[in-house]
Amino acid sequence: MAEQRKKKEHYKIAWLPGDGIGIEVLEAAKIVLDKLNLNAEYIHGDIGWEFWCKEADALPQRTLDLLSNVDAAMFGAITSKPVKAAESELIPELQGKGLIYRSPIVRMRQLFDLYICLRPTKAYPGNPINFRDDINLVMFRENTEDLYSGVEFNPVPEVLSEVLSKISKPFSAFKDLQNDEYAISCKINTQKGCERIIRAAYEFARKFGRKKVTIVHKANVVRATDGLFLDIGKEVAKDFPEIQFDEANVDAMTMWLLKNPNNYDVLVAPNLYGDIVSDLCAQMVGGLGFGCSGNIGEKLAVFEPTHGSAPKYTGMYKVNPIATILAAKMMLDWLGETEKGVALEKATADVIKEGKVRTYDMGGSAKTLDVANAIAEKL
Numbered sequence: 001m002a003e004q005r006k007k008k009e010h011y012k013i014a015w016l017p018g019d020g021i022g023i024e025v026l027e028a029a030k031i032v033l034d035k036l037n038l039n040a041e042y043i044h045g046d047i048g049w050e051f052w053c054k055e056a057d058a059l060p061q062r063t064l065d066l067l068s069n070v071d072a073a074m075f076g077a078i079t080s081k082p083v084k085a086a087e088s089e090l091i092p093e094l095q096g097k098g099l100i101y102r103s104p105i106v107r108m109r110q111l112f113d114l115y116i117c118l119r120p121t122k123a124y125p126g127n128p129i130n131f132r133d134d135i136n137l138v139m140f141r142e143n144t145e146d147l148y149s150g151v152e153f154n155p156v157p158e159v160l161s162e163v164l165s166k167i168s169k170p171f172s173a174f175k176d177l178q179n180d181e182y183a184i185s186c187k188i189n190t191q192k193g194c195e196r197i198i199r200a201a202y203e204f205a206r207k208f209g210r211k212k213v214t215i216v217h218k219a220n221v222v223r224a225t226d227g228l229f230l231d232i233g234k235e236v237a238k239d240f241p242e243i244q245f246d247e248a249n250v251d252a253m254t255m256w257l258l259k260n261p262n263n264y265d266v267l268v269a270p271n272l273y274g275d276i277v278s279d280l281c282a283q284m285v286g287g288l289g290f291g292c293s294g295n296i297g298e299k300l301a302v303f304e305p306t307h308g309s310a311p312k313y314t315g316m317y318k319v320n321p322i323a324t325i326l327a328a329k330m331m332l333d334w335l336g337e338t339e340k341g342v343a344l345e346k347a348t349a350d351v352i353k354e355g356k357v358r359t360y361d362m363g364g365s366a367k368t369l370d371v372a373n374a375i376a377e378k379l
């Protein structure tokens, strides 16, 4: 798997707050990192909706340059809207440019080849909104291809509809349609893409003594792409005989996960299924205020909470910063700062268990930075 870094004397960390509550939760993460005395320079990077509106680029080149020269990055959240060319005409600065909005997160993952999306799902005892107190799963989501490849058509170009009319079966739903009466999003999975994420999941399982890896797919219906994912899973599994091989259809998986979460250990899924199942996993351990994530490649890793910019709470400093603080813990682990990572997780778990400082989602009235300060006090 993309190698964990060796501890260094000093780090350069890109700091990408983004939009809305992204700014607030990153402020909280900074409080705990400062208390840990991590010897780091945090360099601000522009990303998000604001820059799309101002510059027609939600991930400006200067941010890409920054990301090329850091040890890791912390990212808050962005506001993302599916703007079509016609709609961008409504934004005065973008008029006449015919632009289509592309998610800067998906772009960042693809440009820096951050192919692992690592999403731990751990219940911290005493959290009143845990589904159960004994859940400890890890999701490996493929992060660069699949239905998120960005190869999409609406309307469908003539050259493609011609090819499809030659190869598709007579009962195809689009057979007699005009090109602007249907849309196509391509699910593209490569051998390399499947193998490296599945191998990363197995290597993680081996390194951390996990017993089982479950390949999540829908190969019984989506035969080409998910079939490839499953076949490669079976091959990779042969190199890890001590780890139990398991596979499940994604729909059944969501049901079984709720019924028997402890039958699972490490999950590995193509991009879309991983996105969906990991939100379900987050809800099992308290919801989006607890979902943390690492986007990891060979050269860069970007850590973030899985939630978005939550416009309805923006500026109120009332959302839960724990997801972001746990993302900072993941960053510390990845940098090789394991002792600091362990200390941060323990302090966070203690604050959750004590139950004195809780944000609204946990039934409390504490503010975002109160939680960060309570955790920092224990460090």
Ligand code: NAI
Pocket: 076, 077, 078, 079, 080, 081, 105, 288, 289, 304, 305, 306, 307, 308, 309, 310, 311, 312, 319, 320, 321, 323, 361
């Ligand atoms: P969201 O994740 O921003 O918020 C949905 C709801 O979840 C909130 O209204 C709130 O009730 C709860 N929530 C989220 N974070 C929380 C926290 N830290 N503590 C407590 N409760 C929390 O999703 P929504 O409202 O669907 O999307 C808002 C914007 O964010 C959209 O523009 C969307 O595209 C974008 N988005 C960005 C993501 C990212 O930056 N990684 C991920 C998901 C959505």
Ligand code: MG
Pocket: 275, 276, 279, 306
């Ligand atoms: Mg998601």
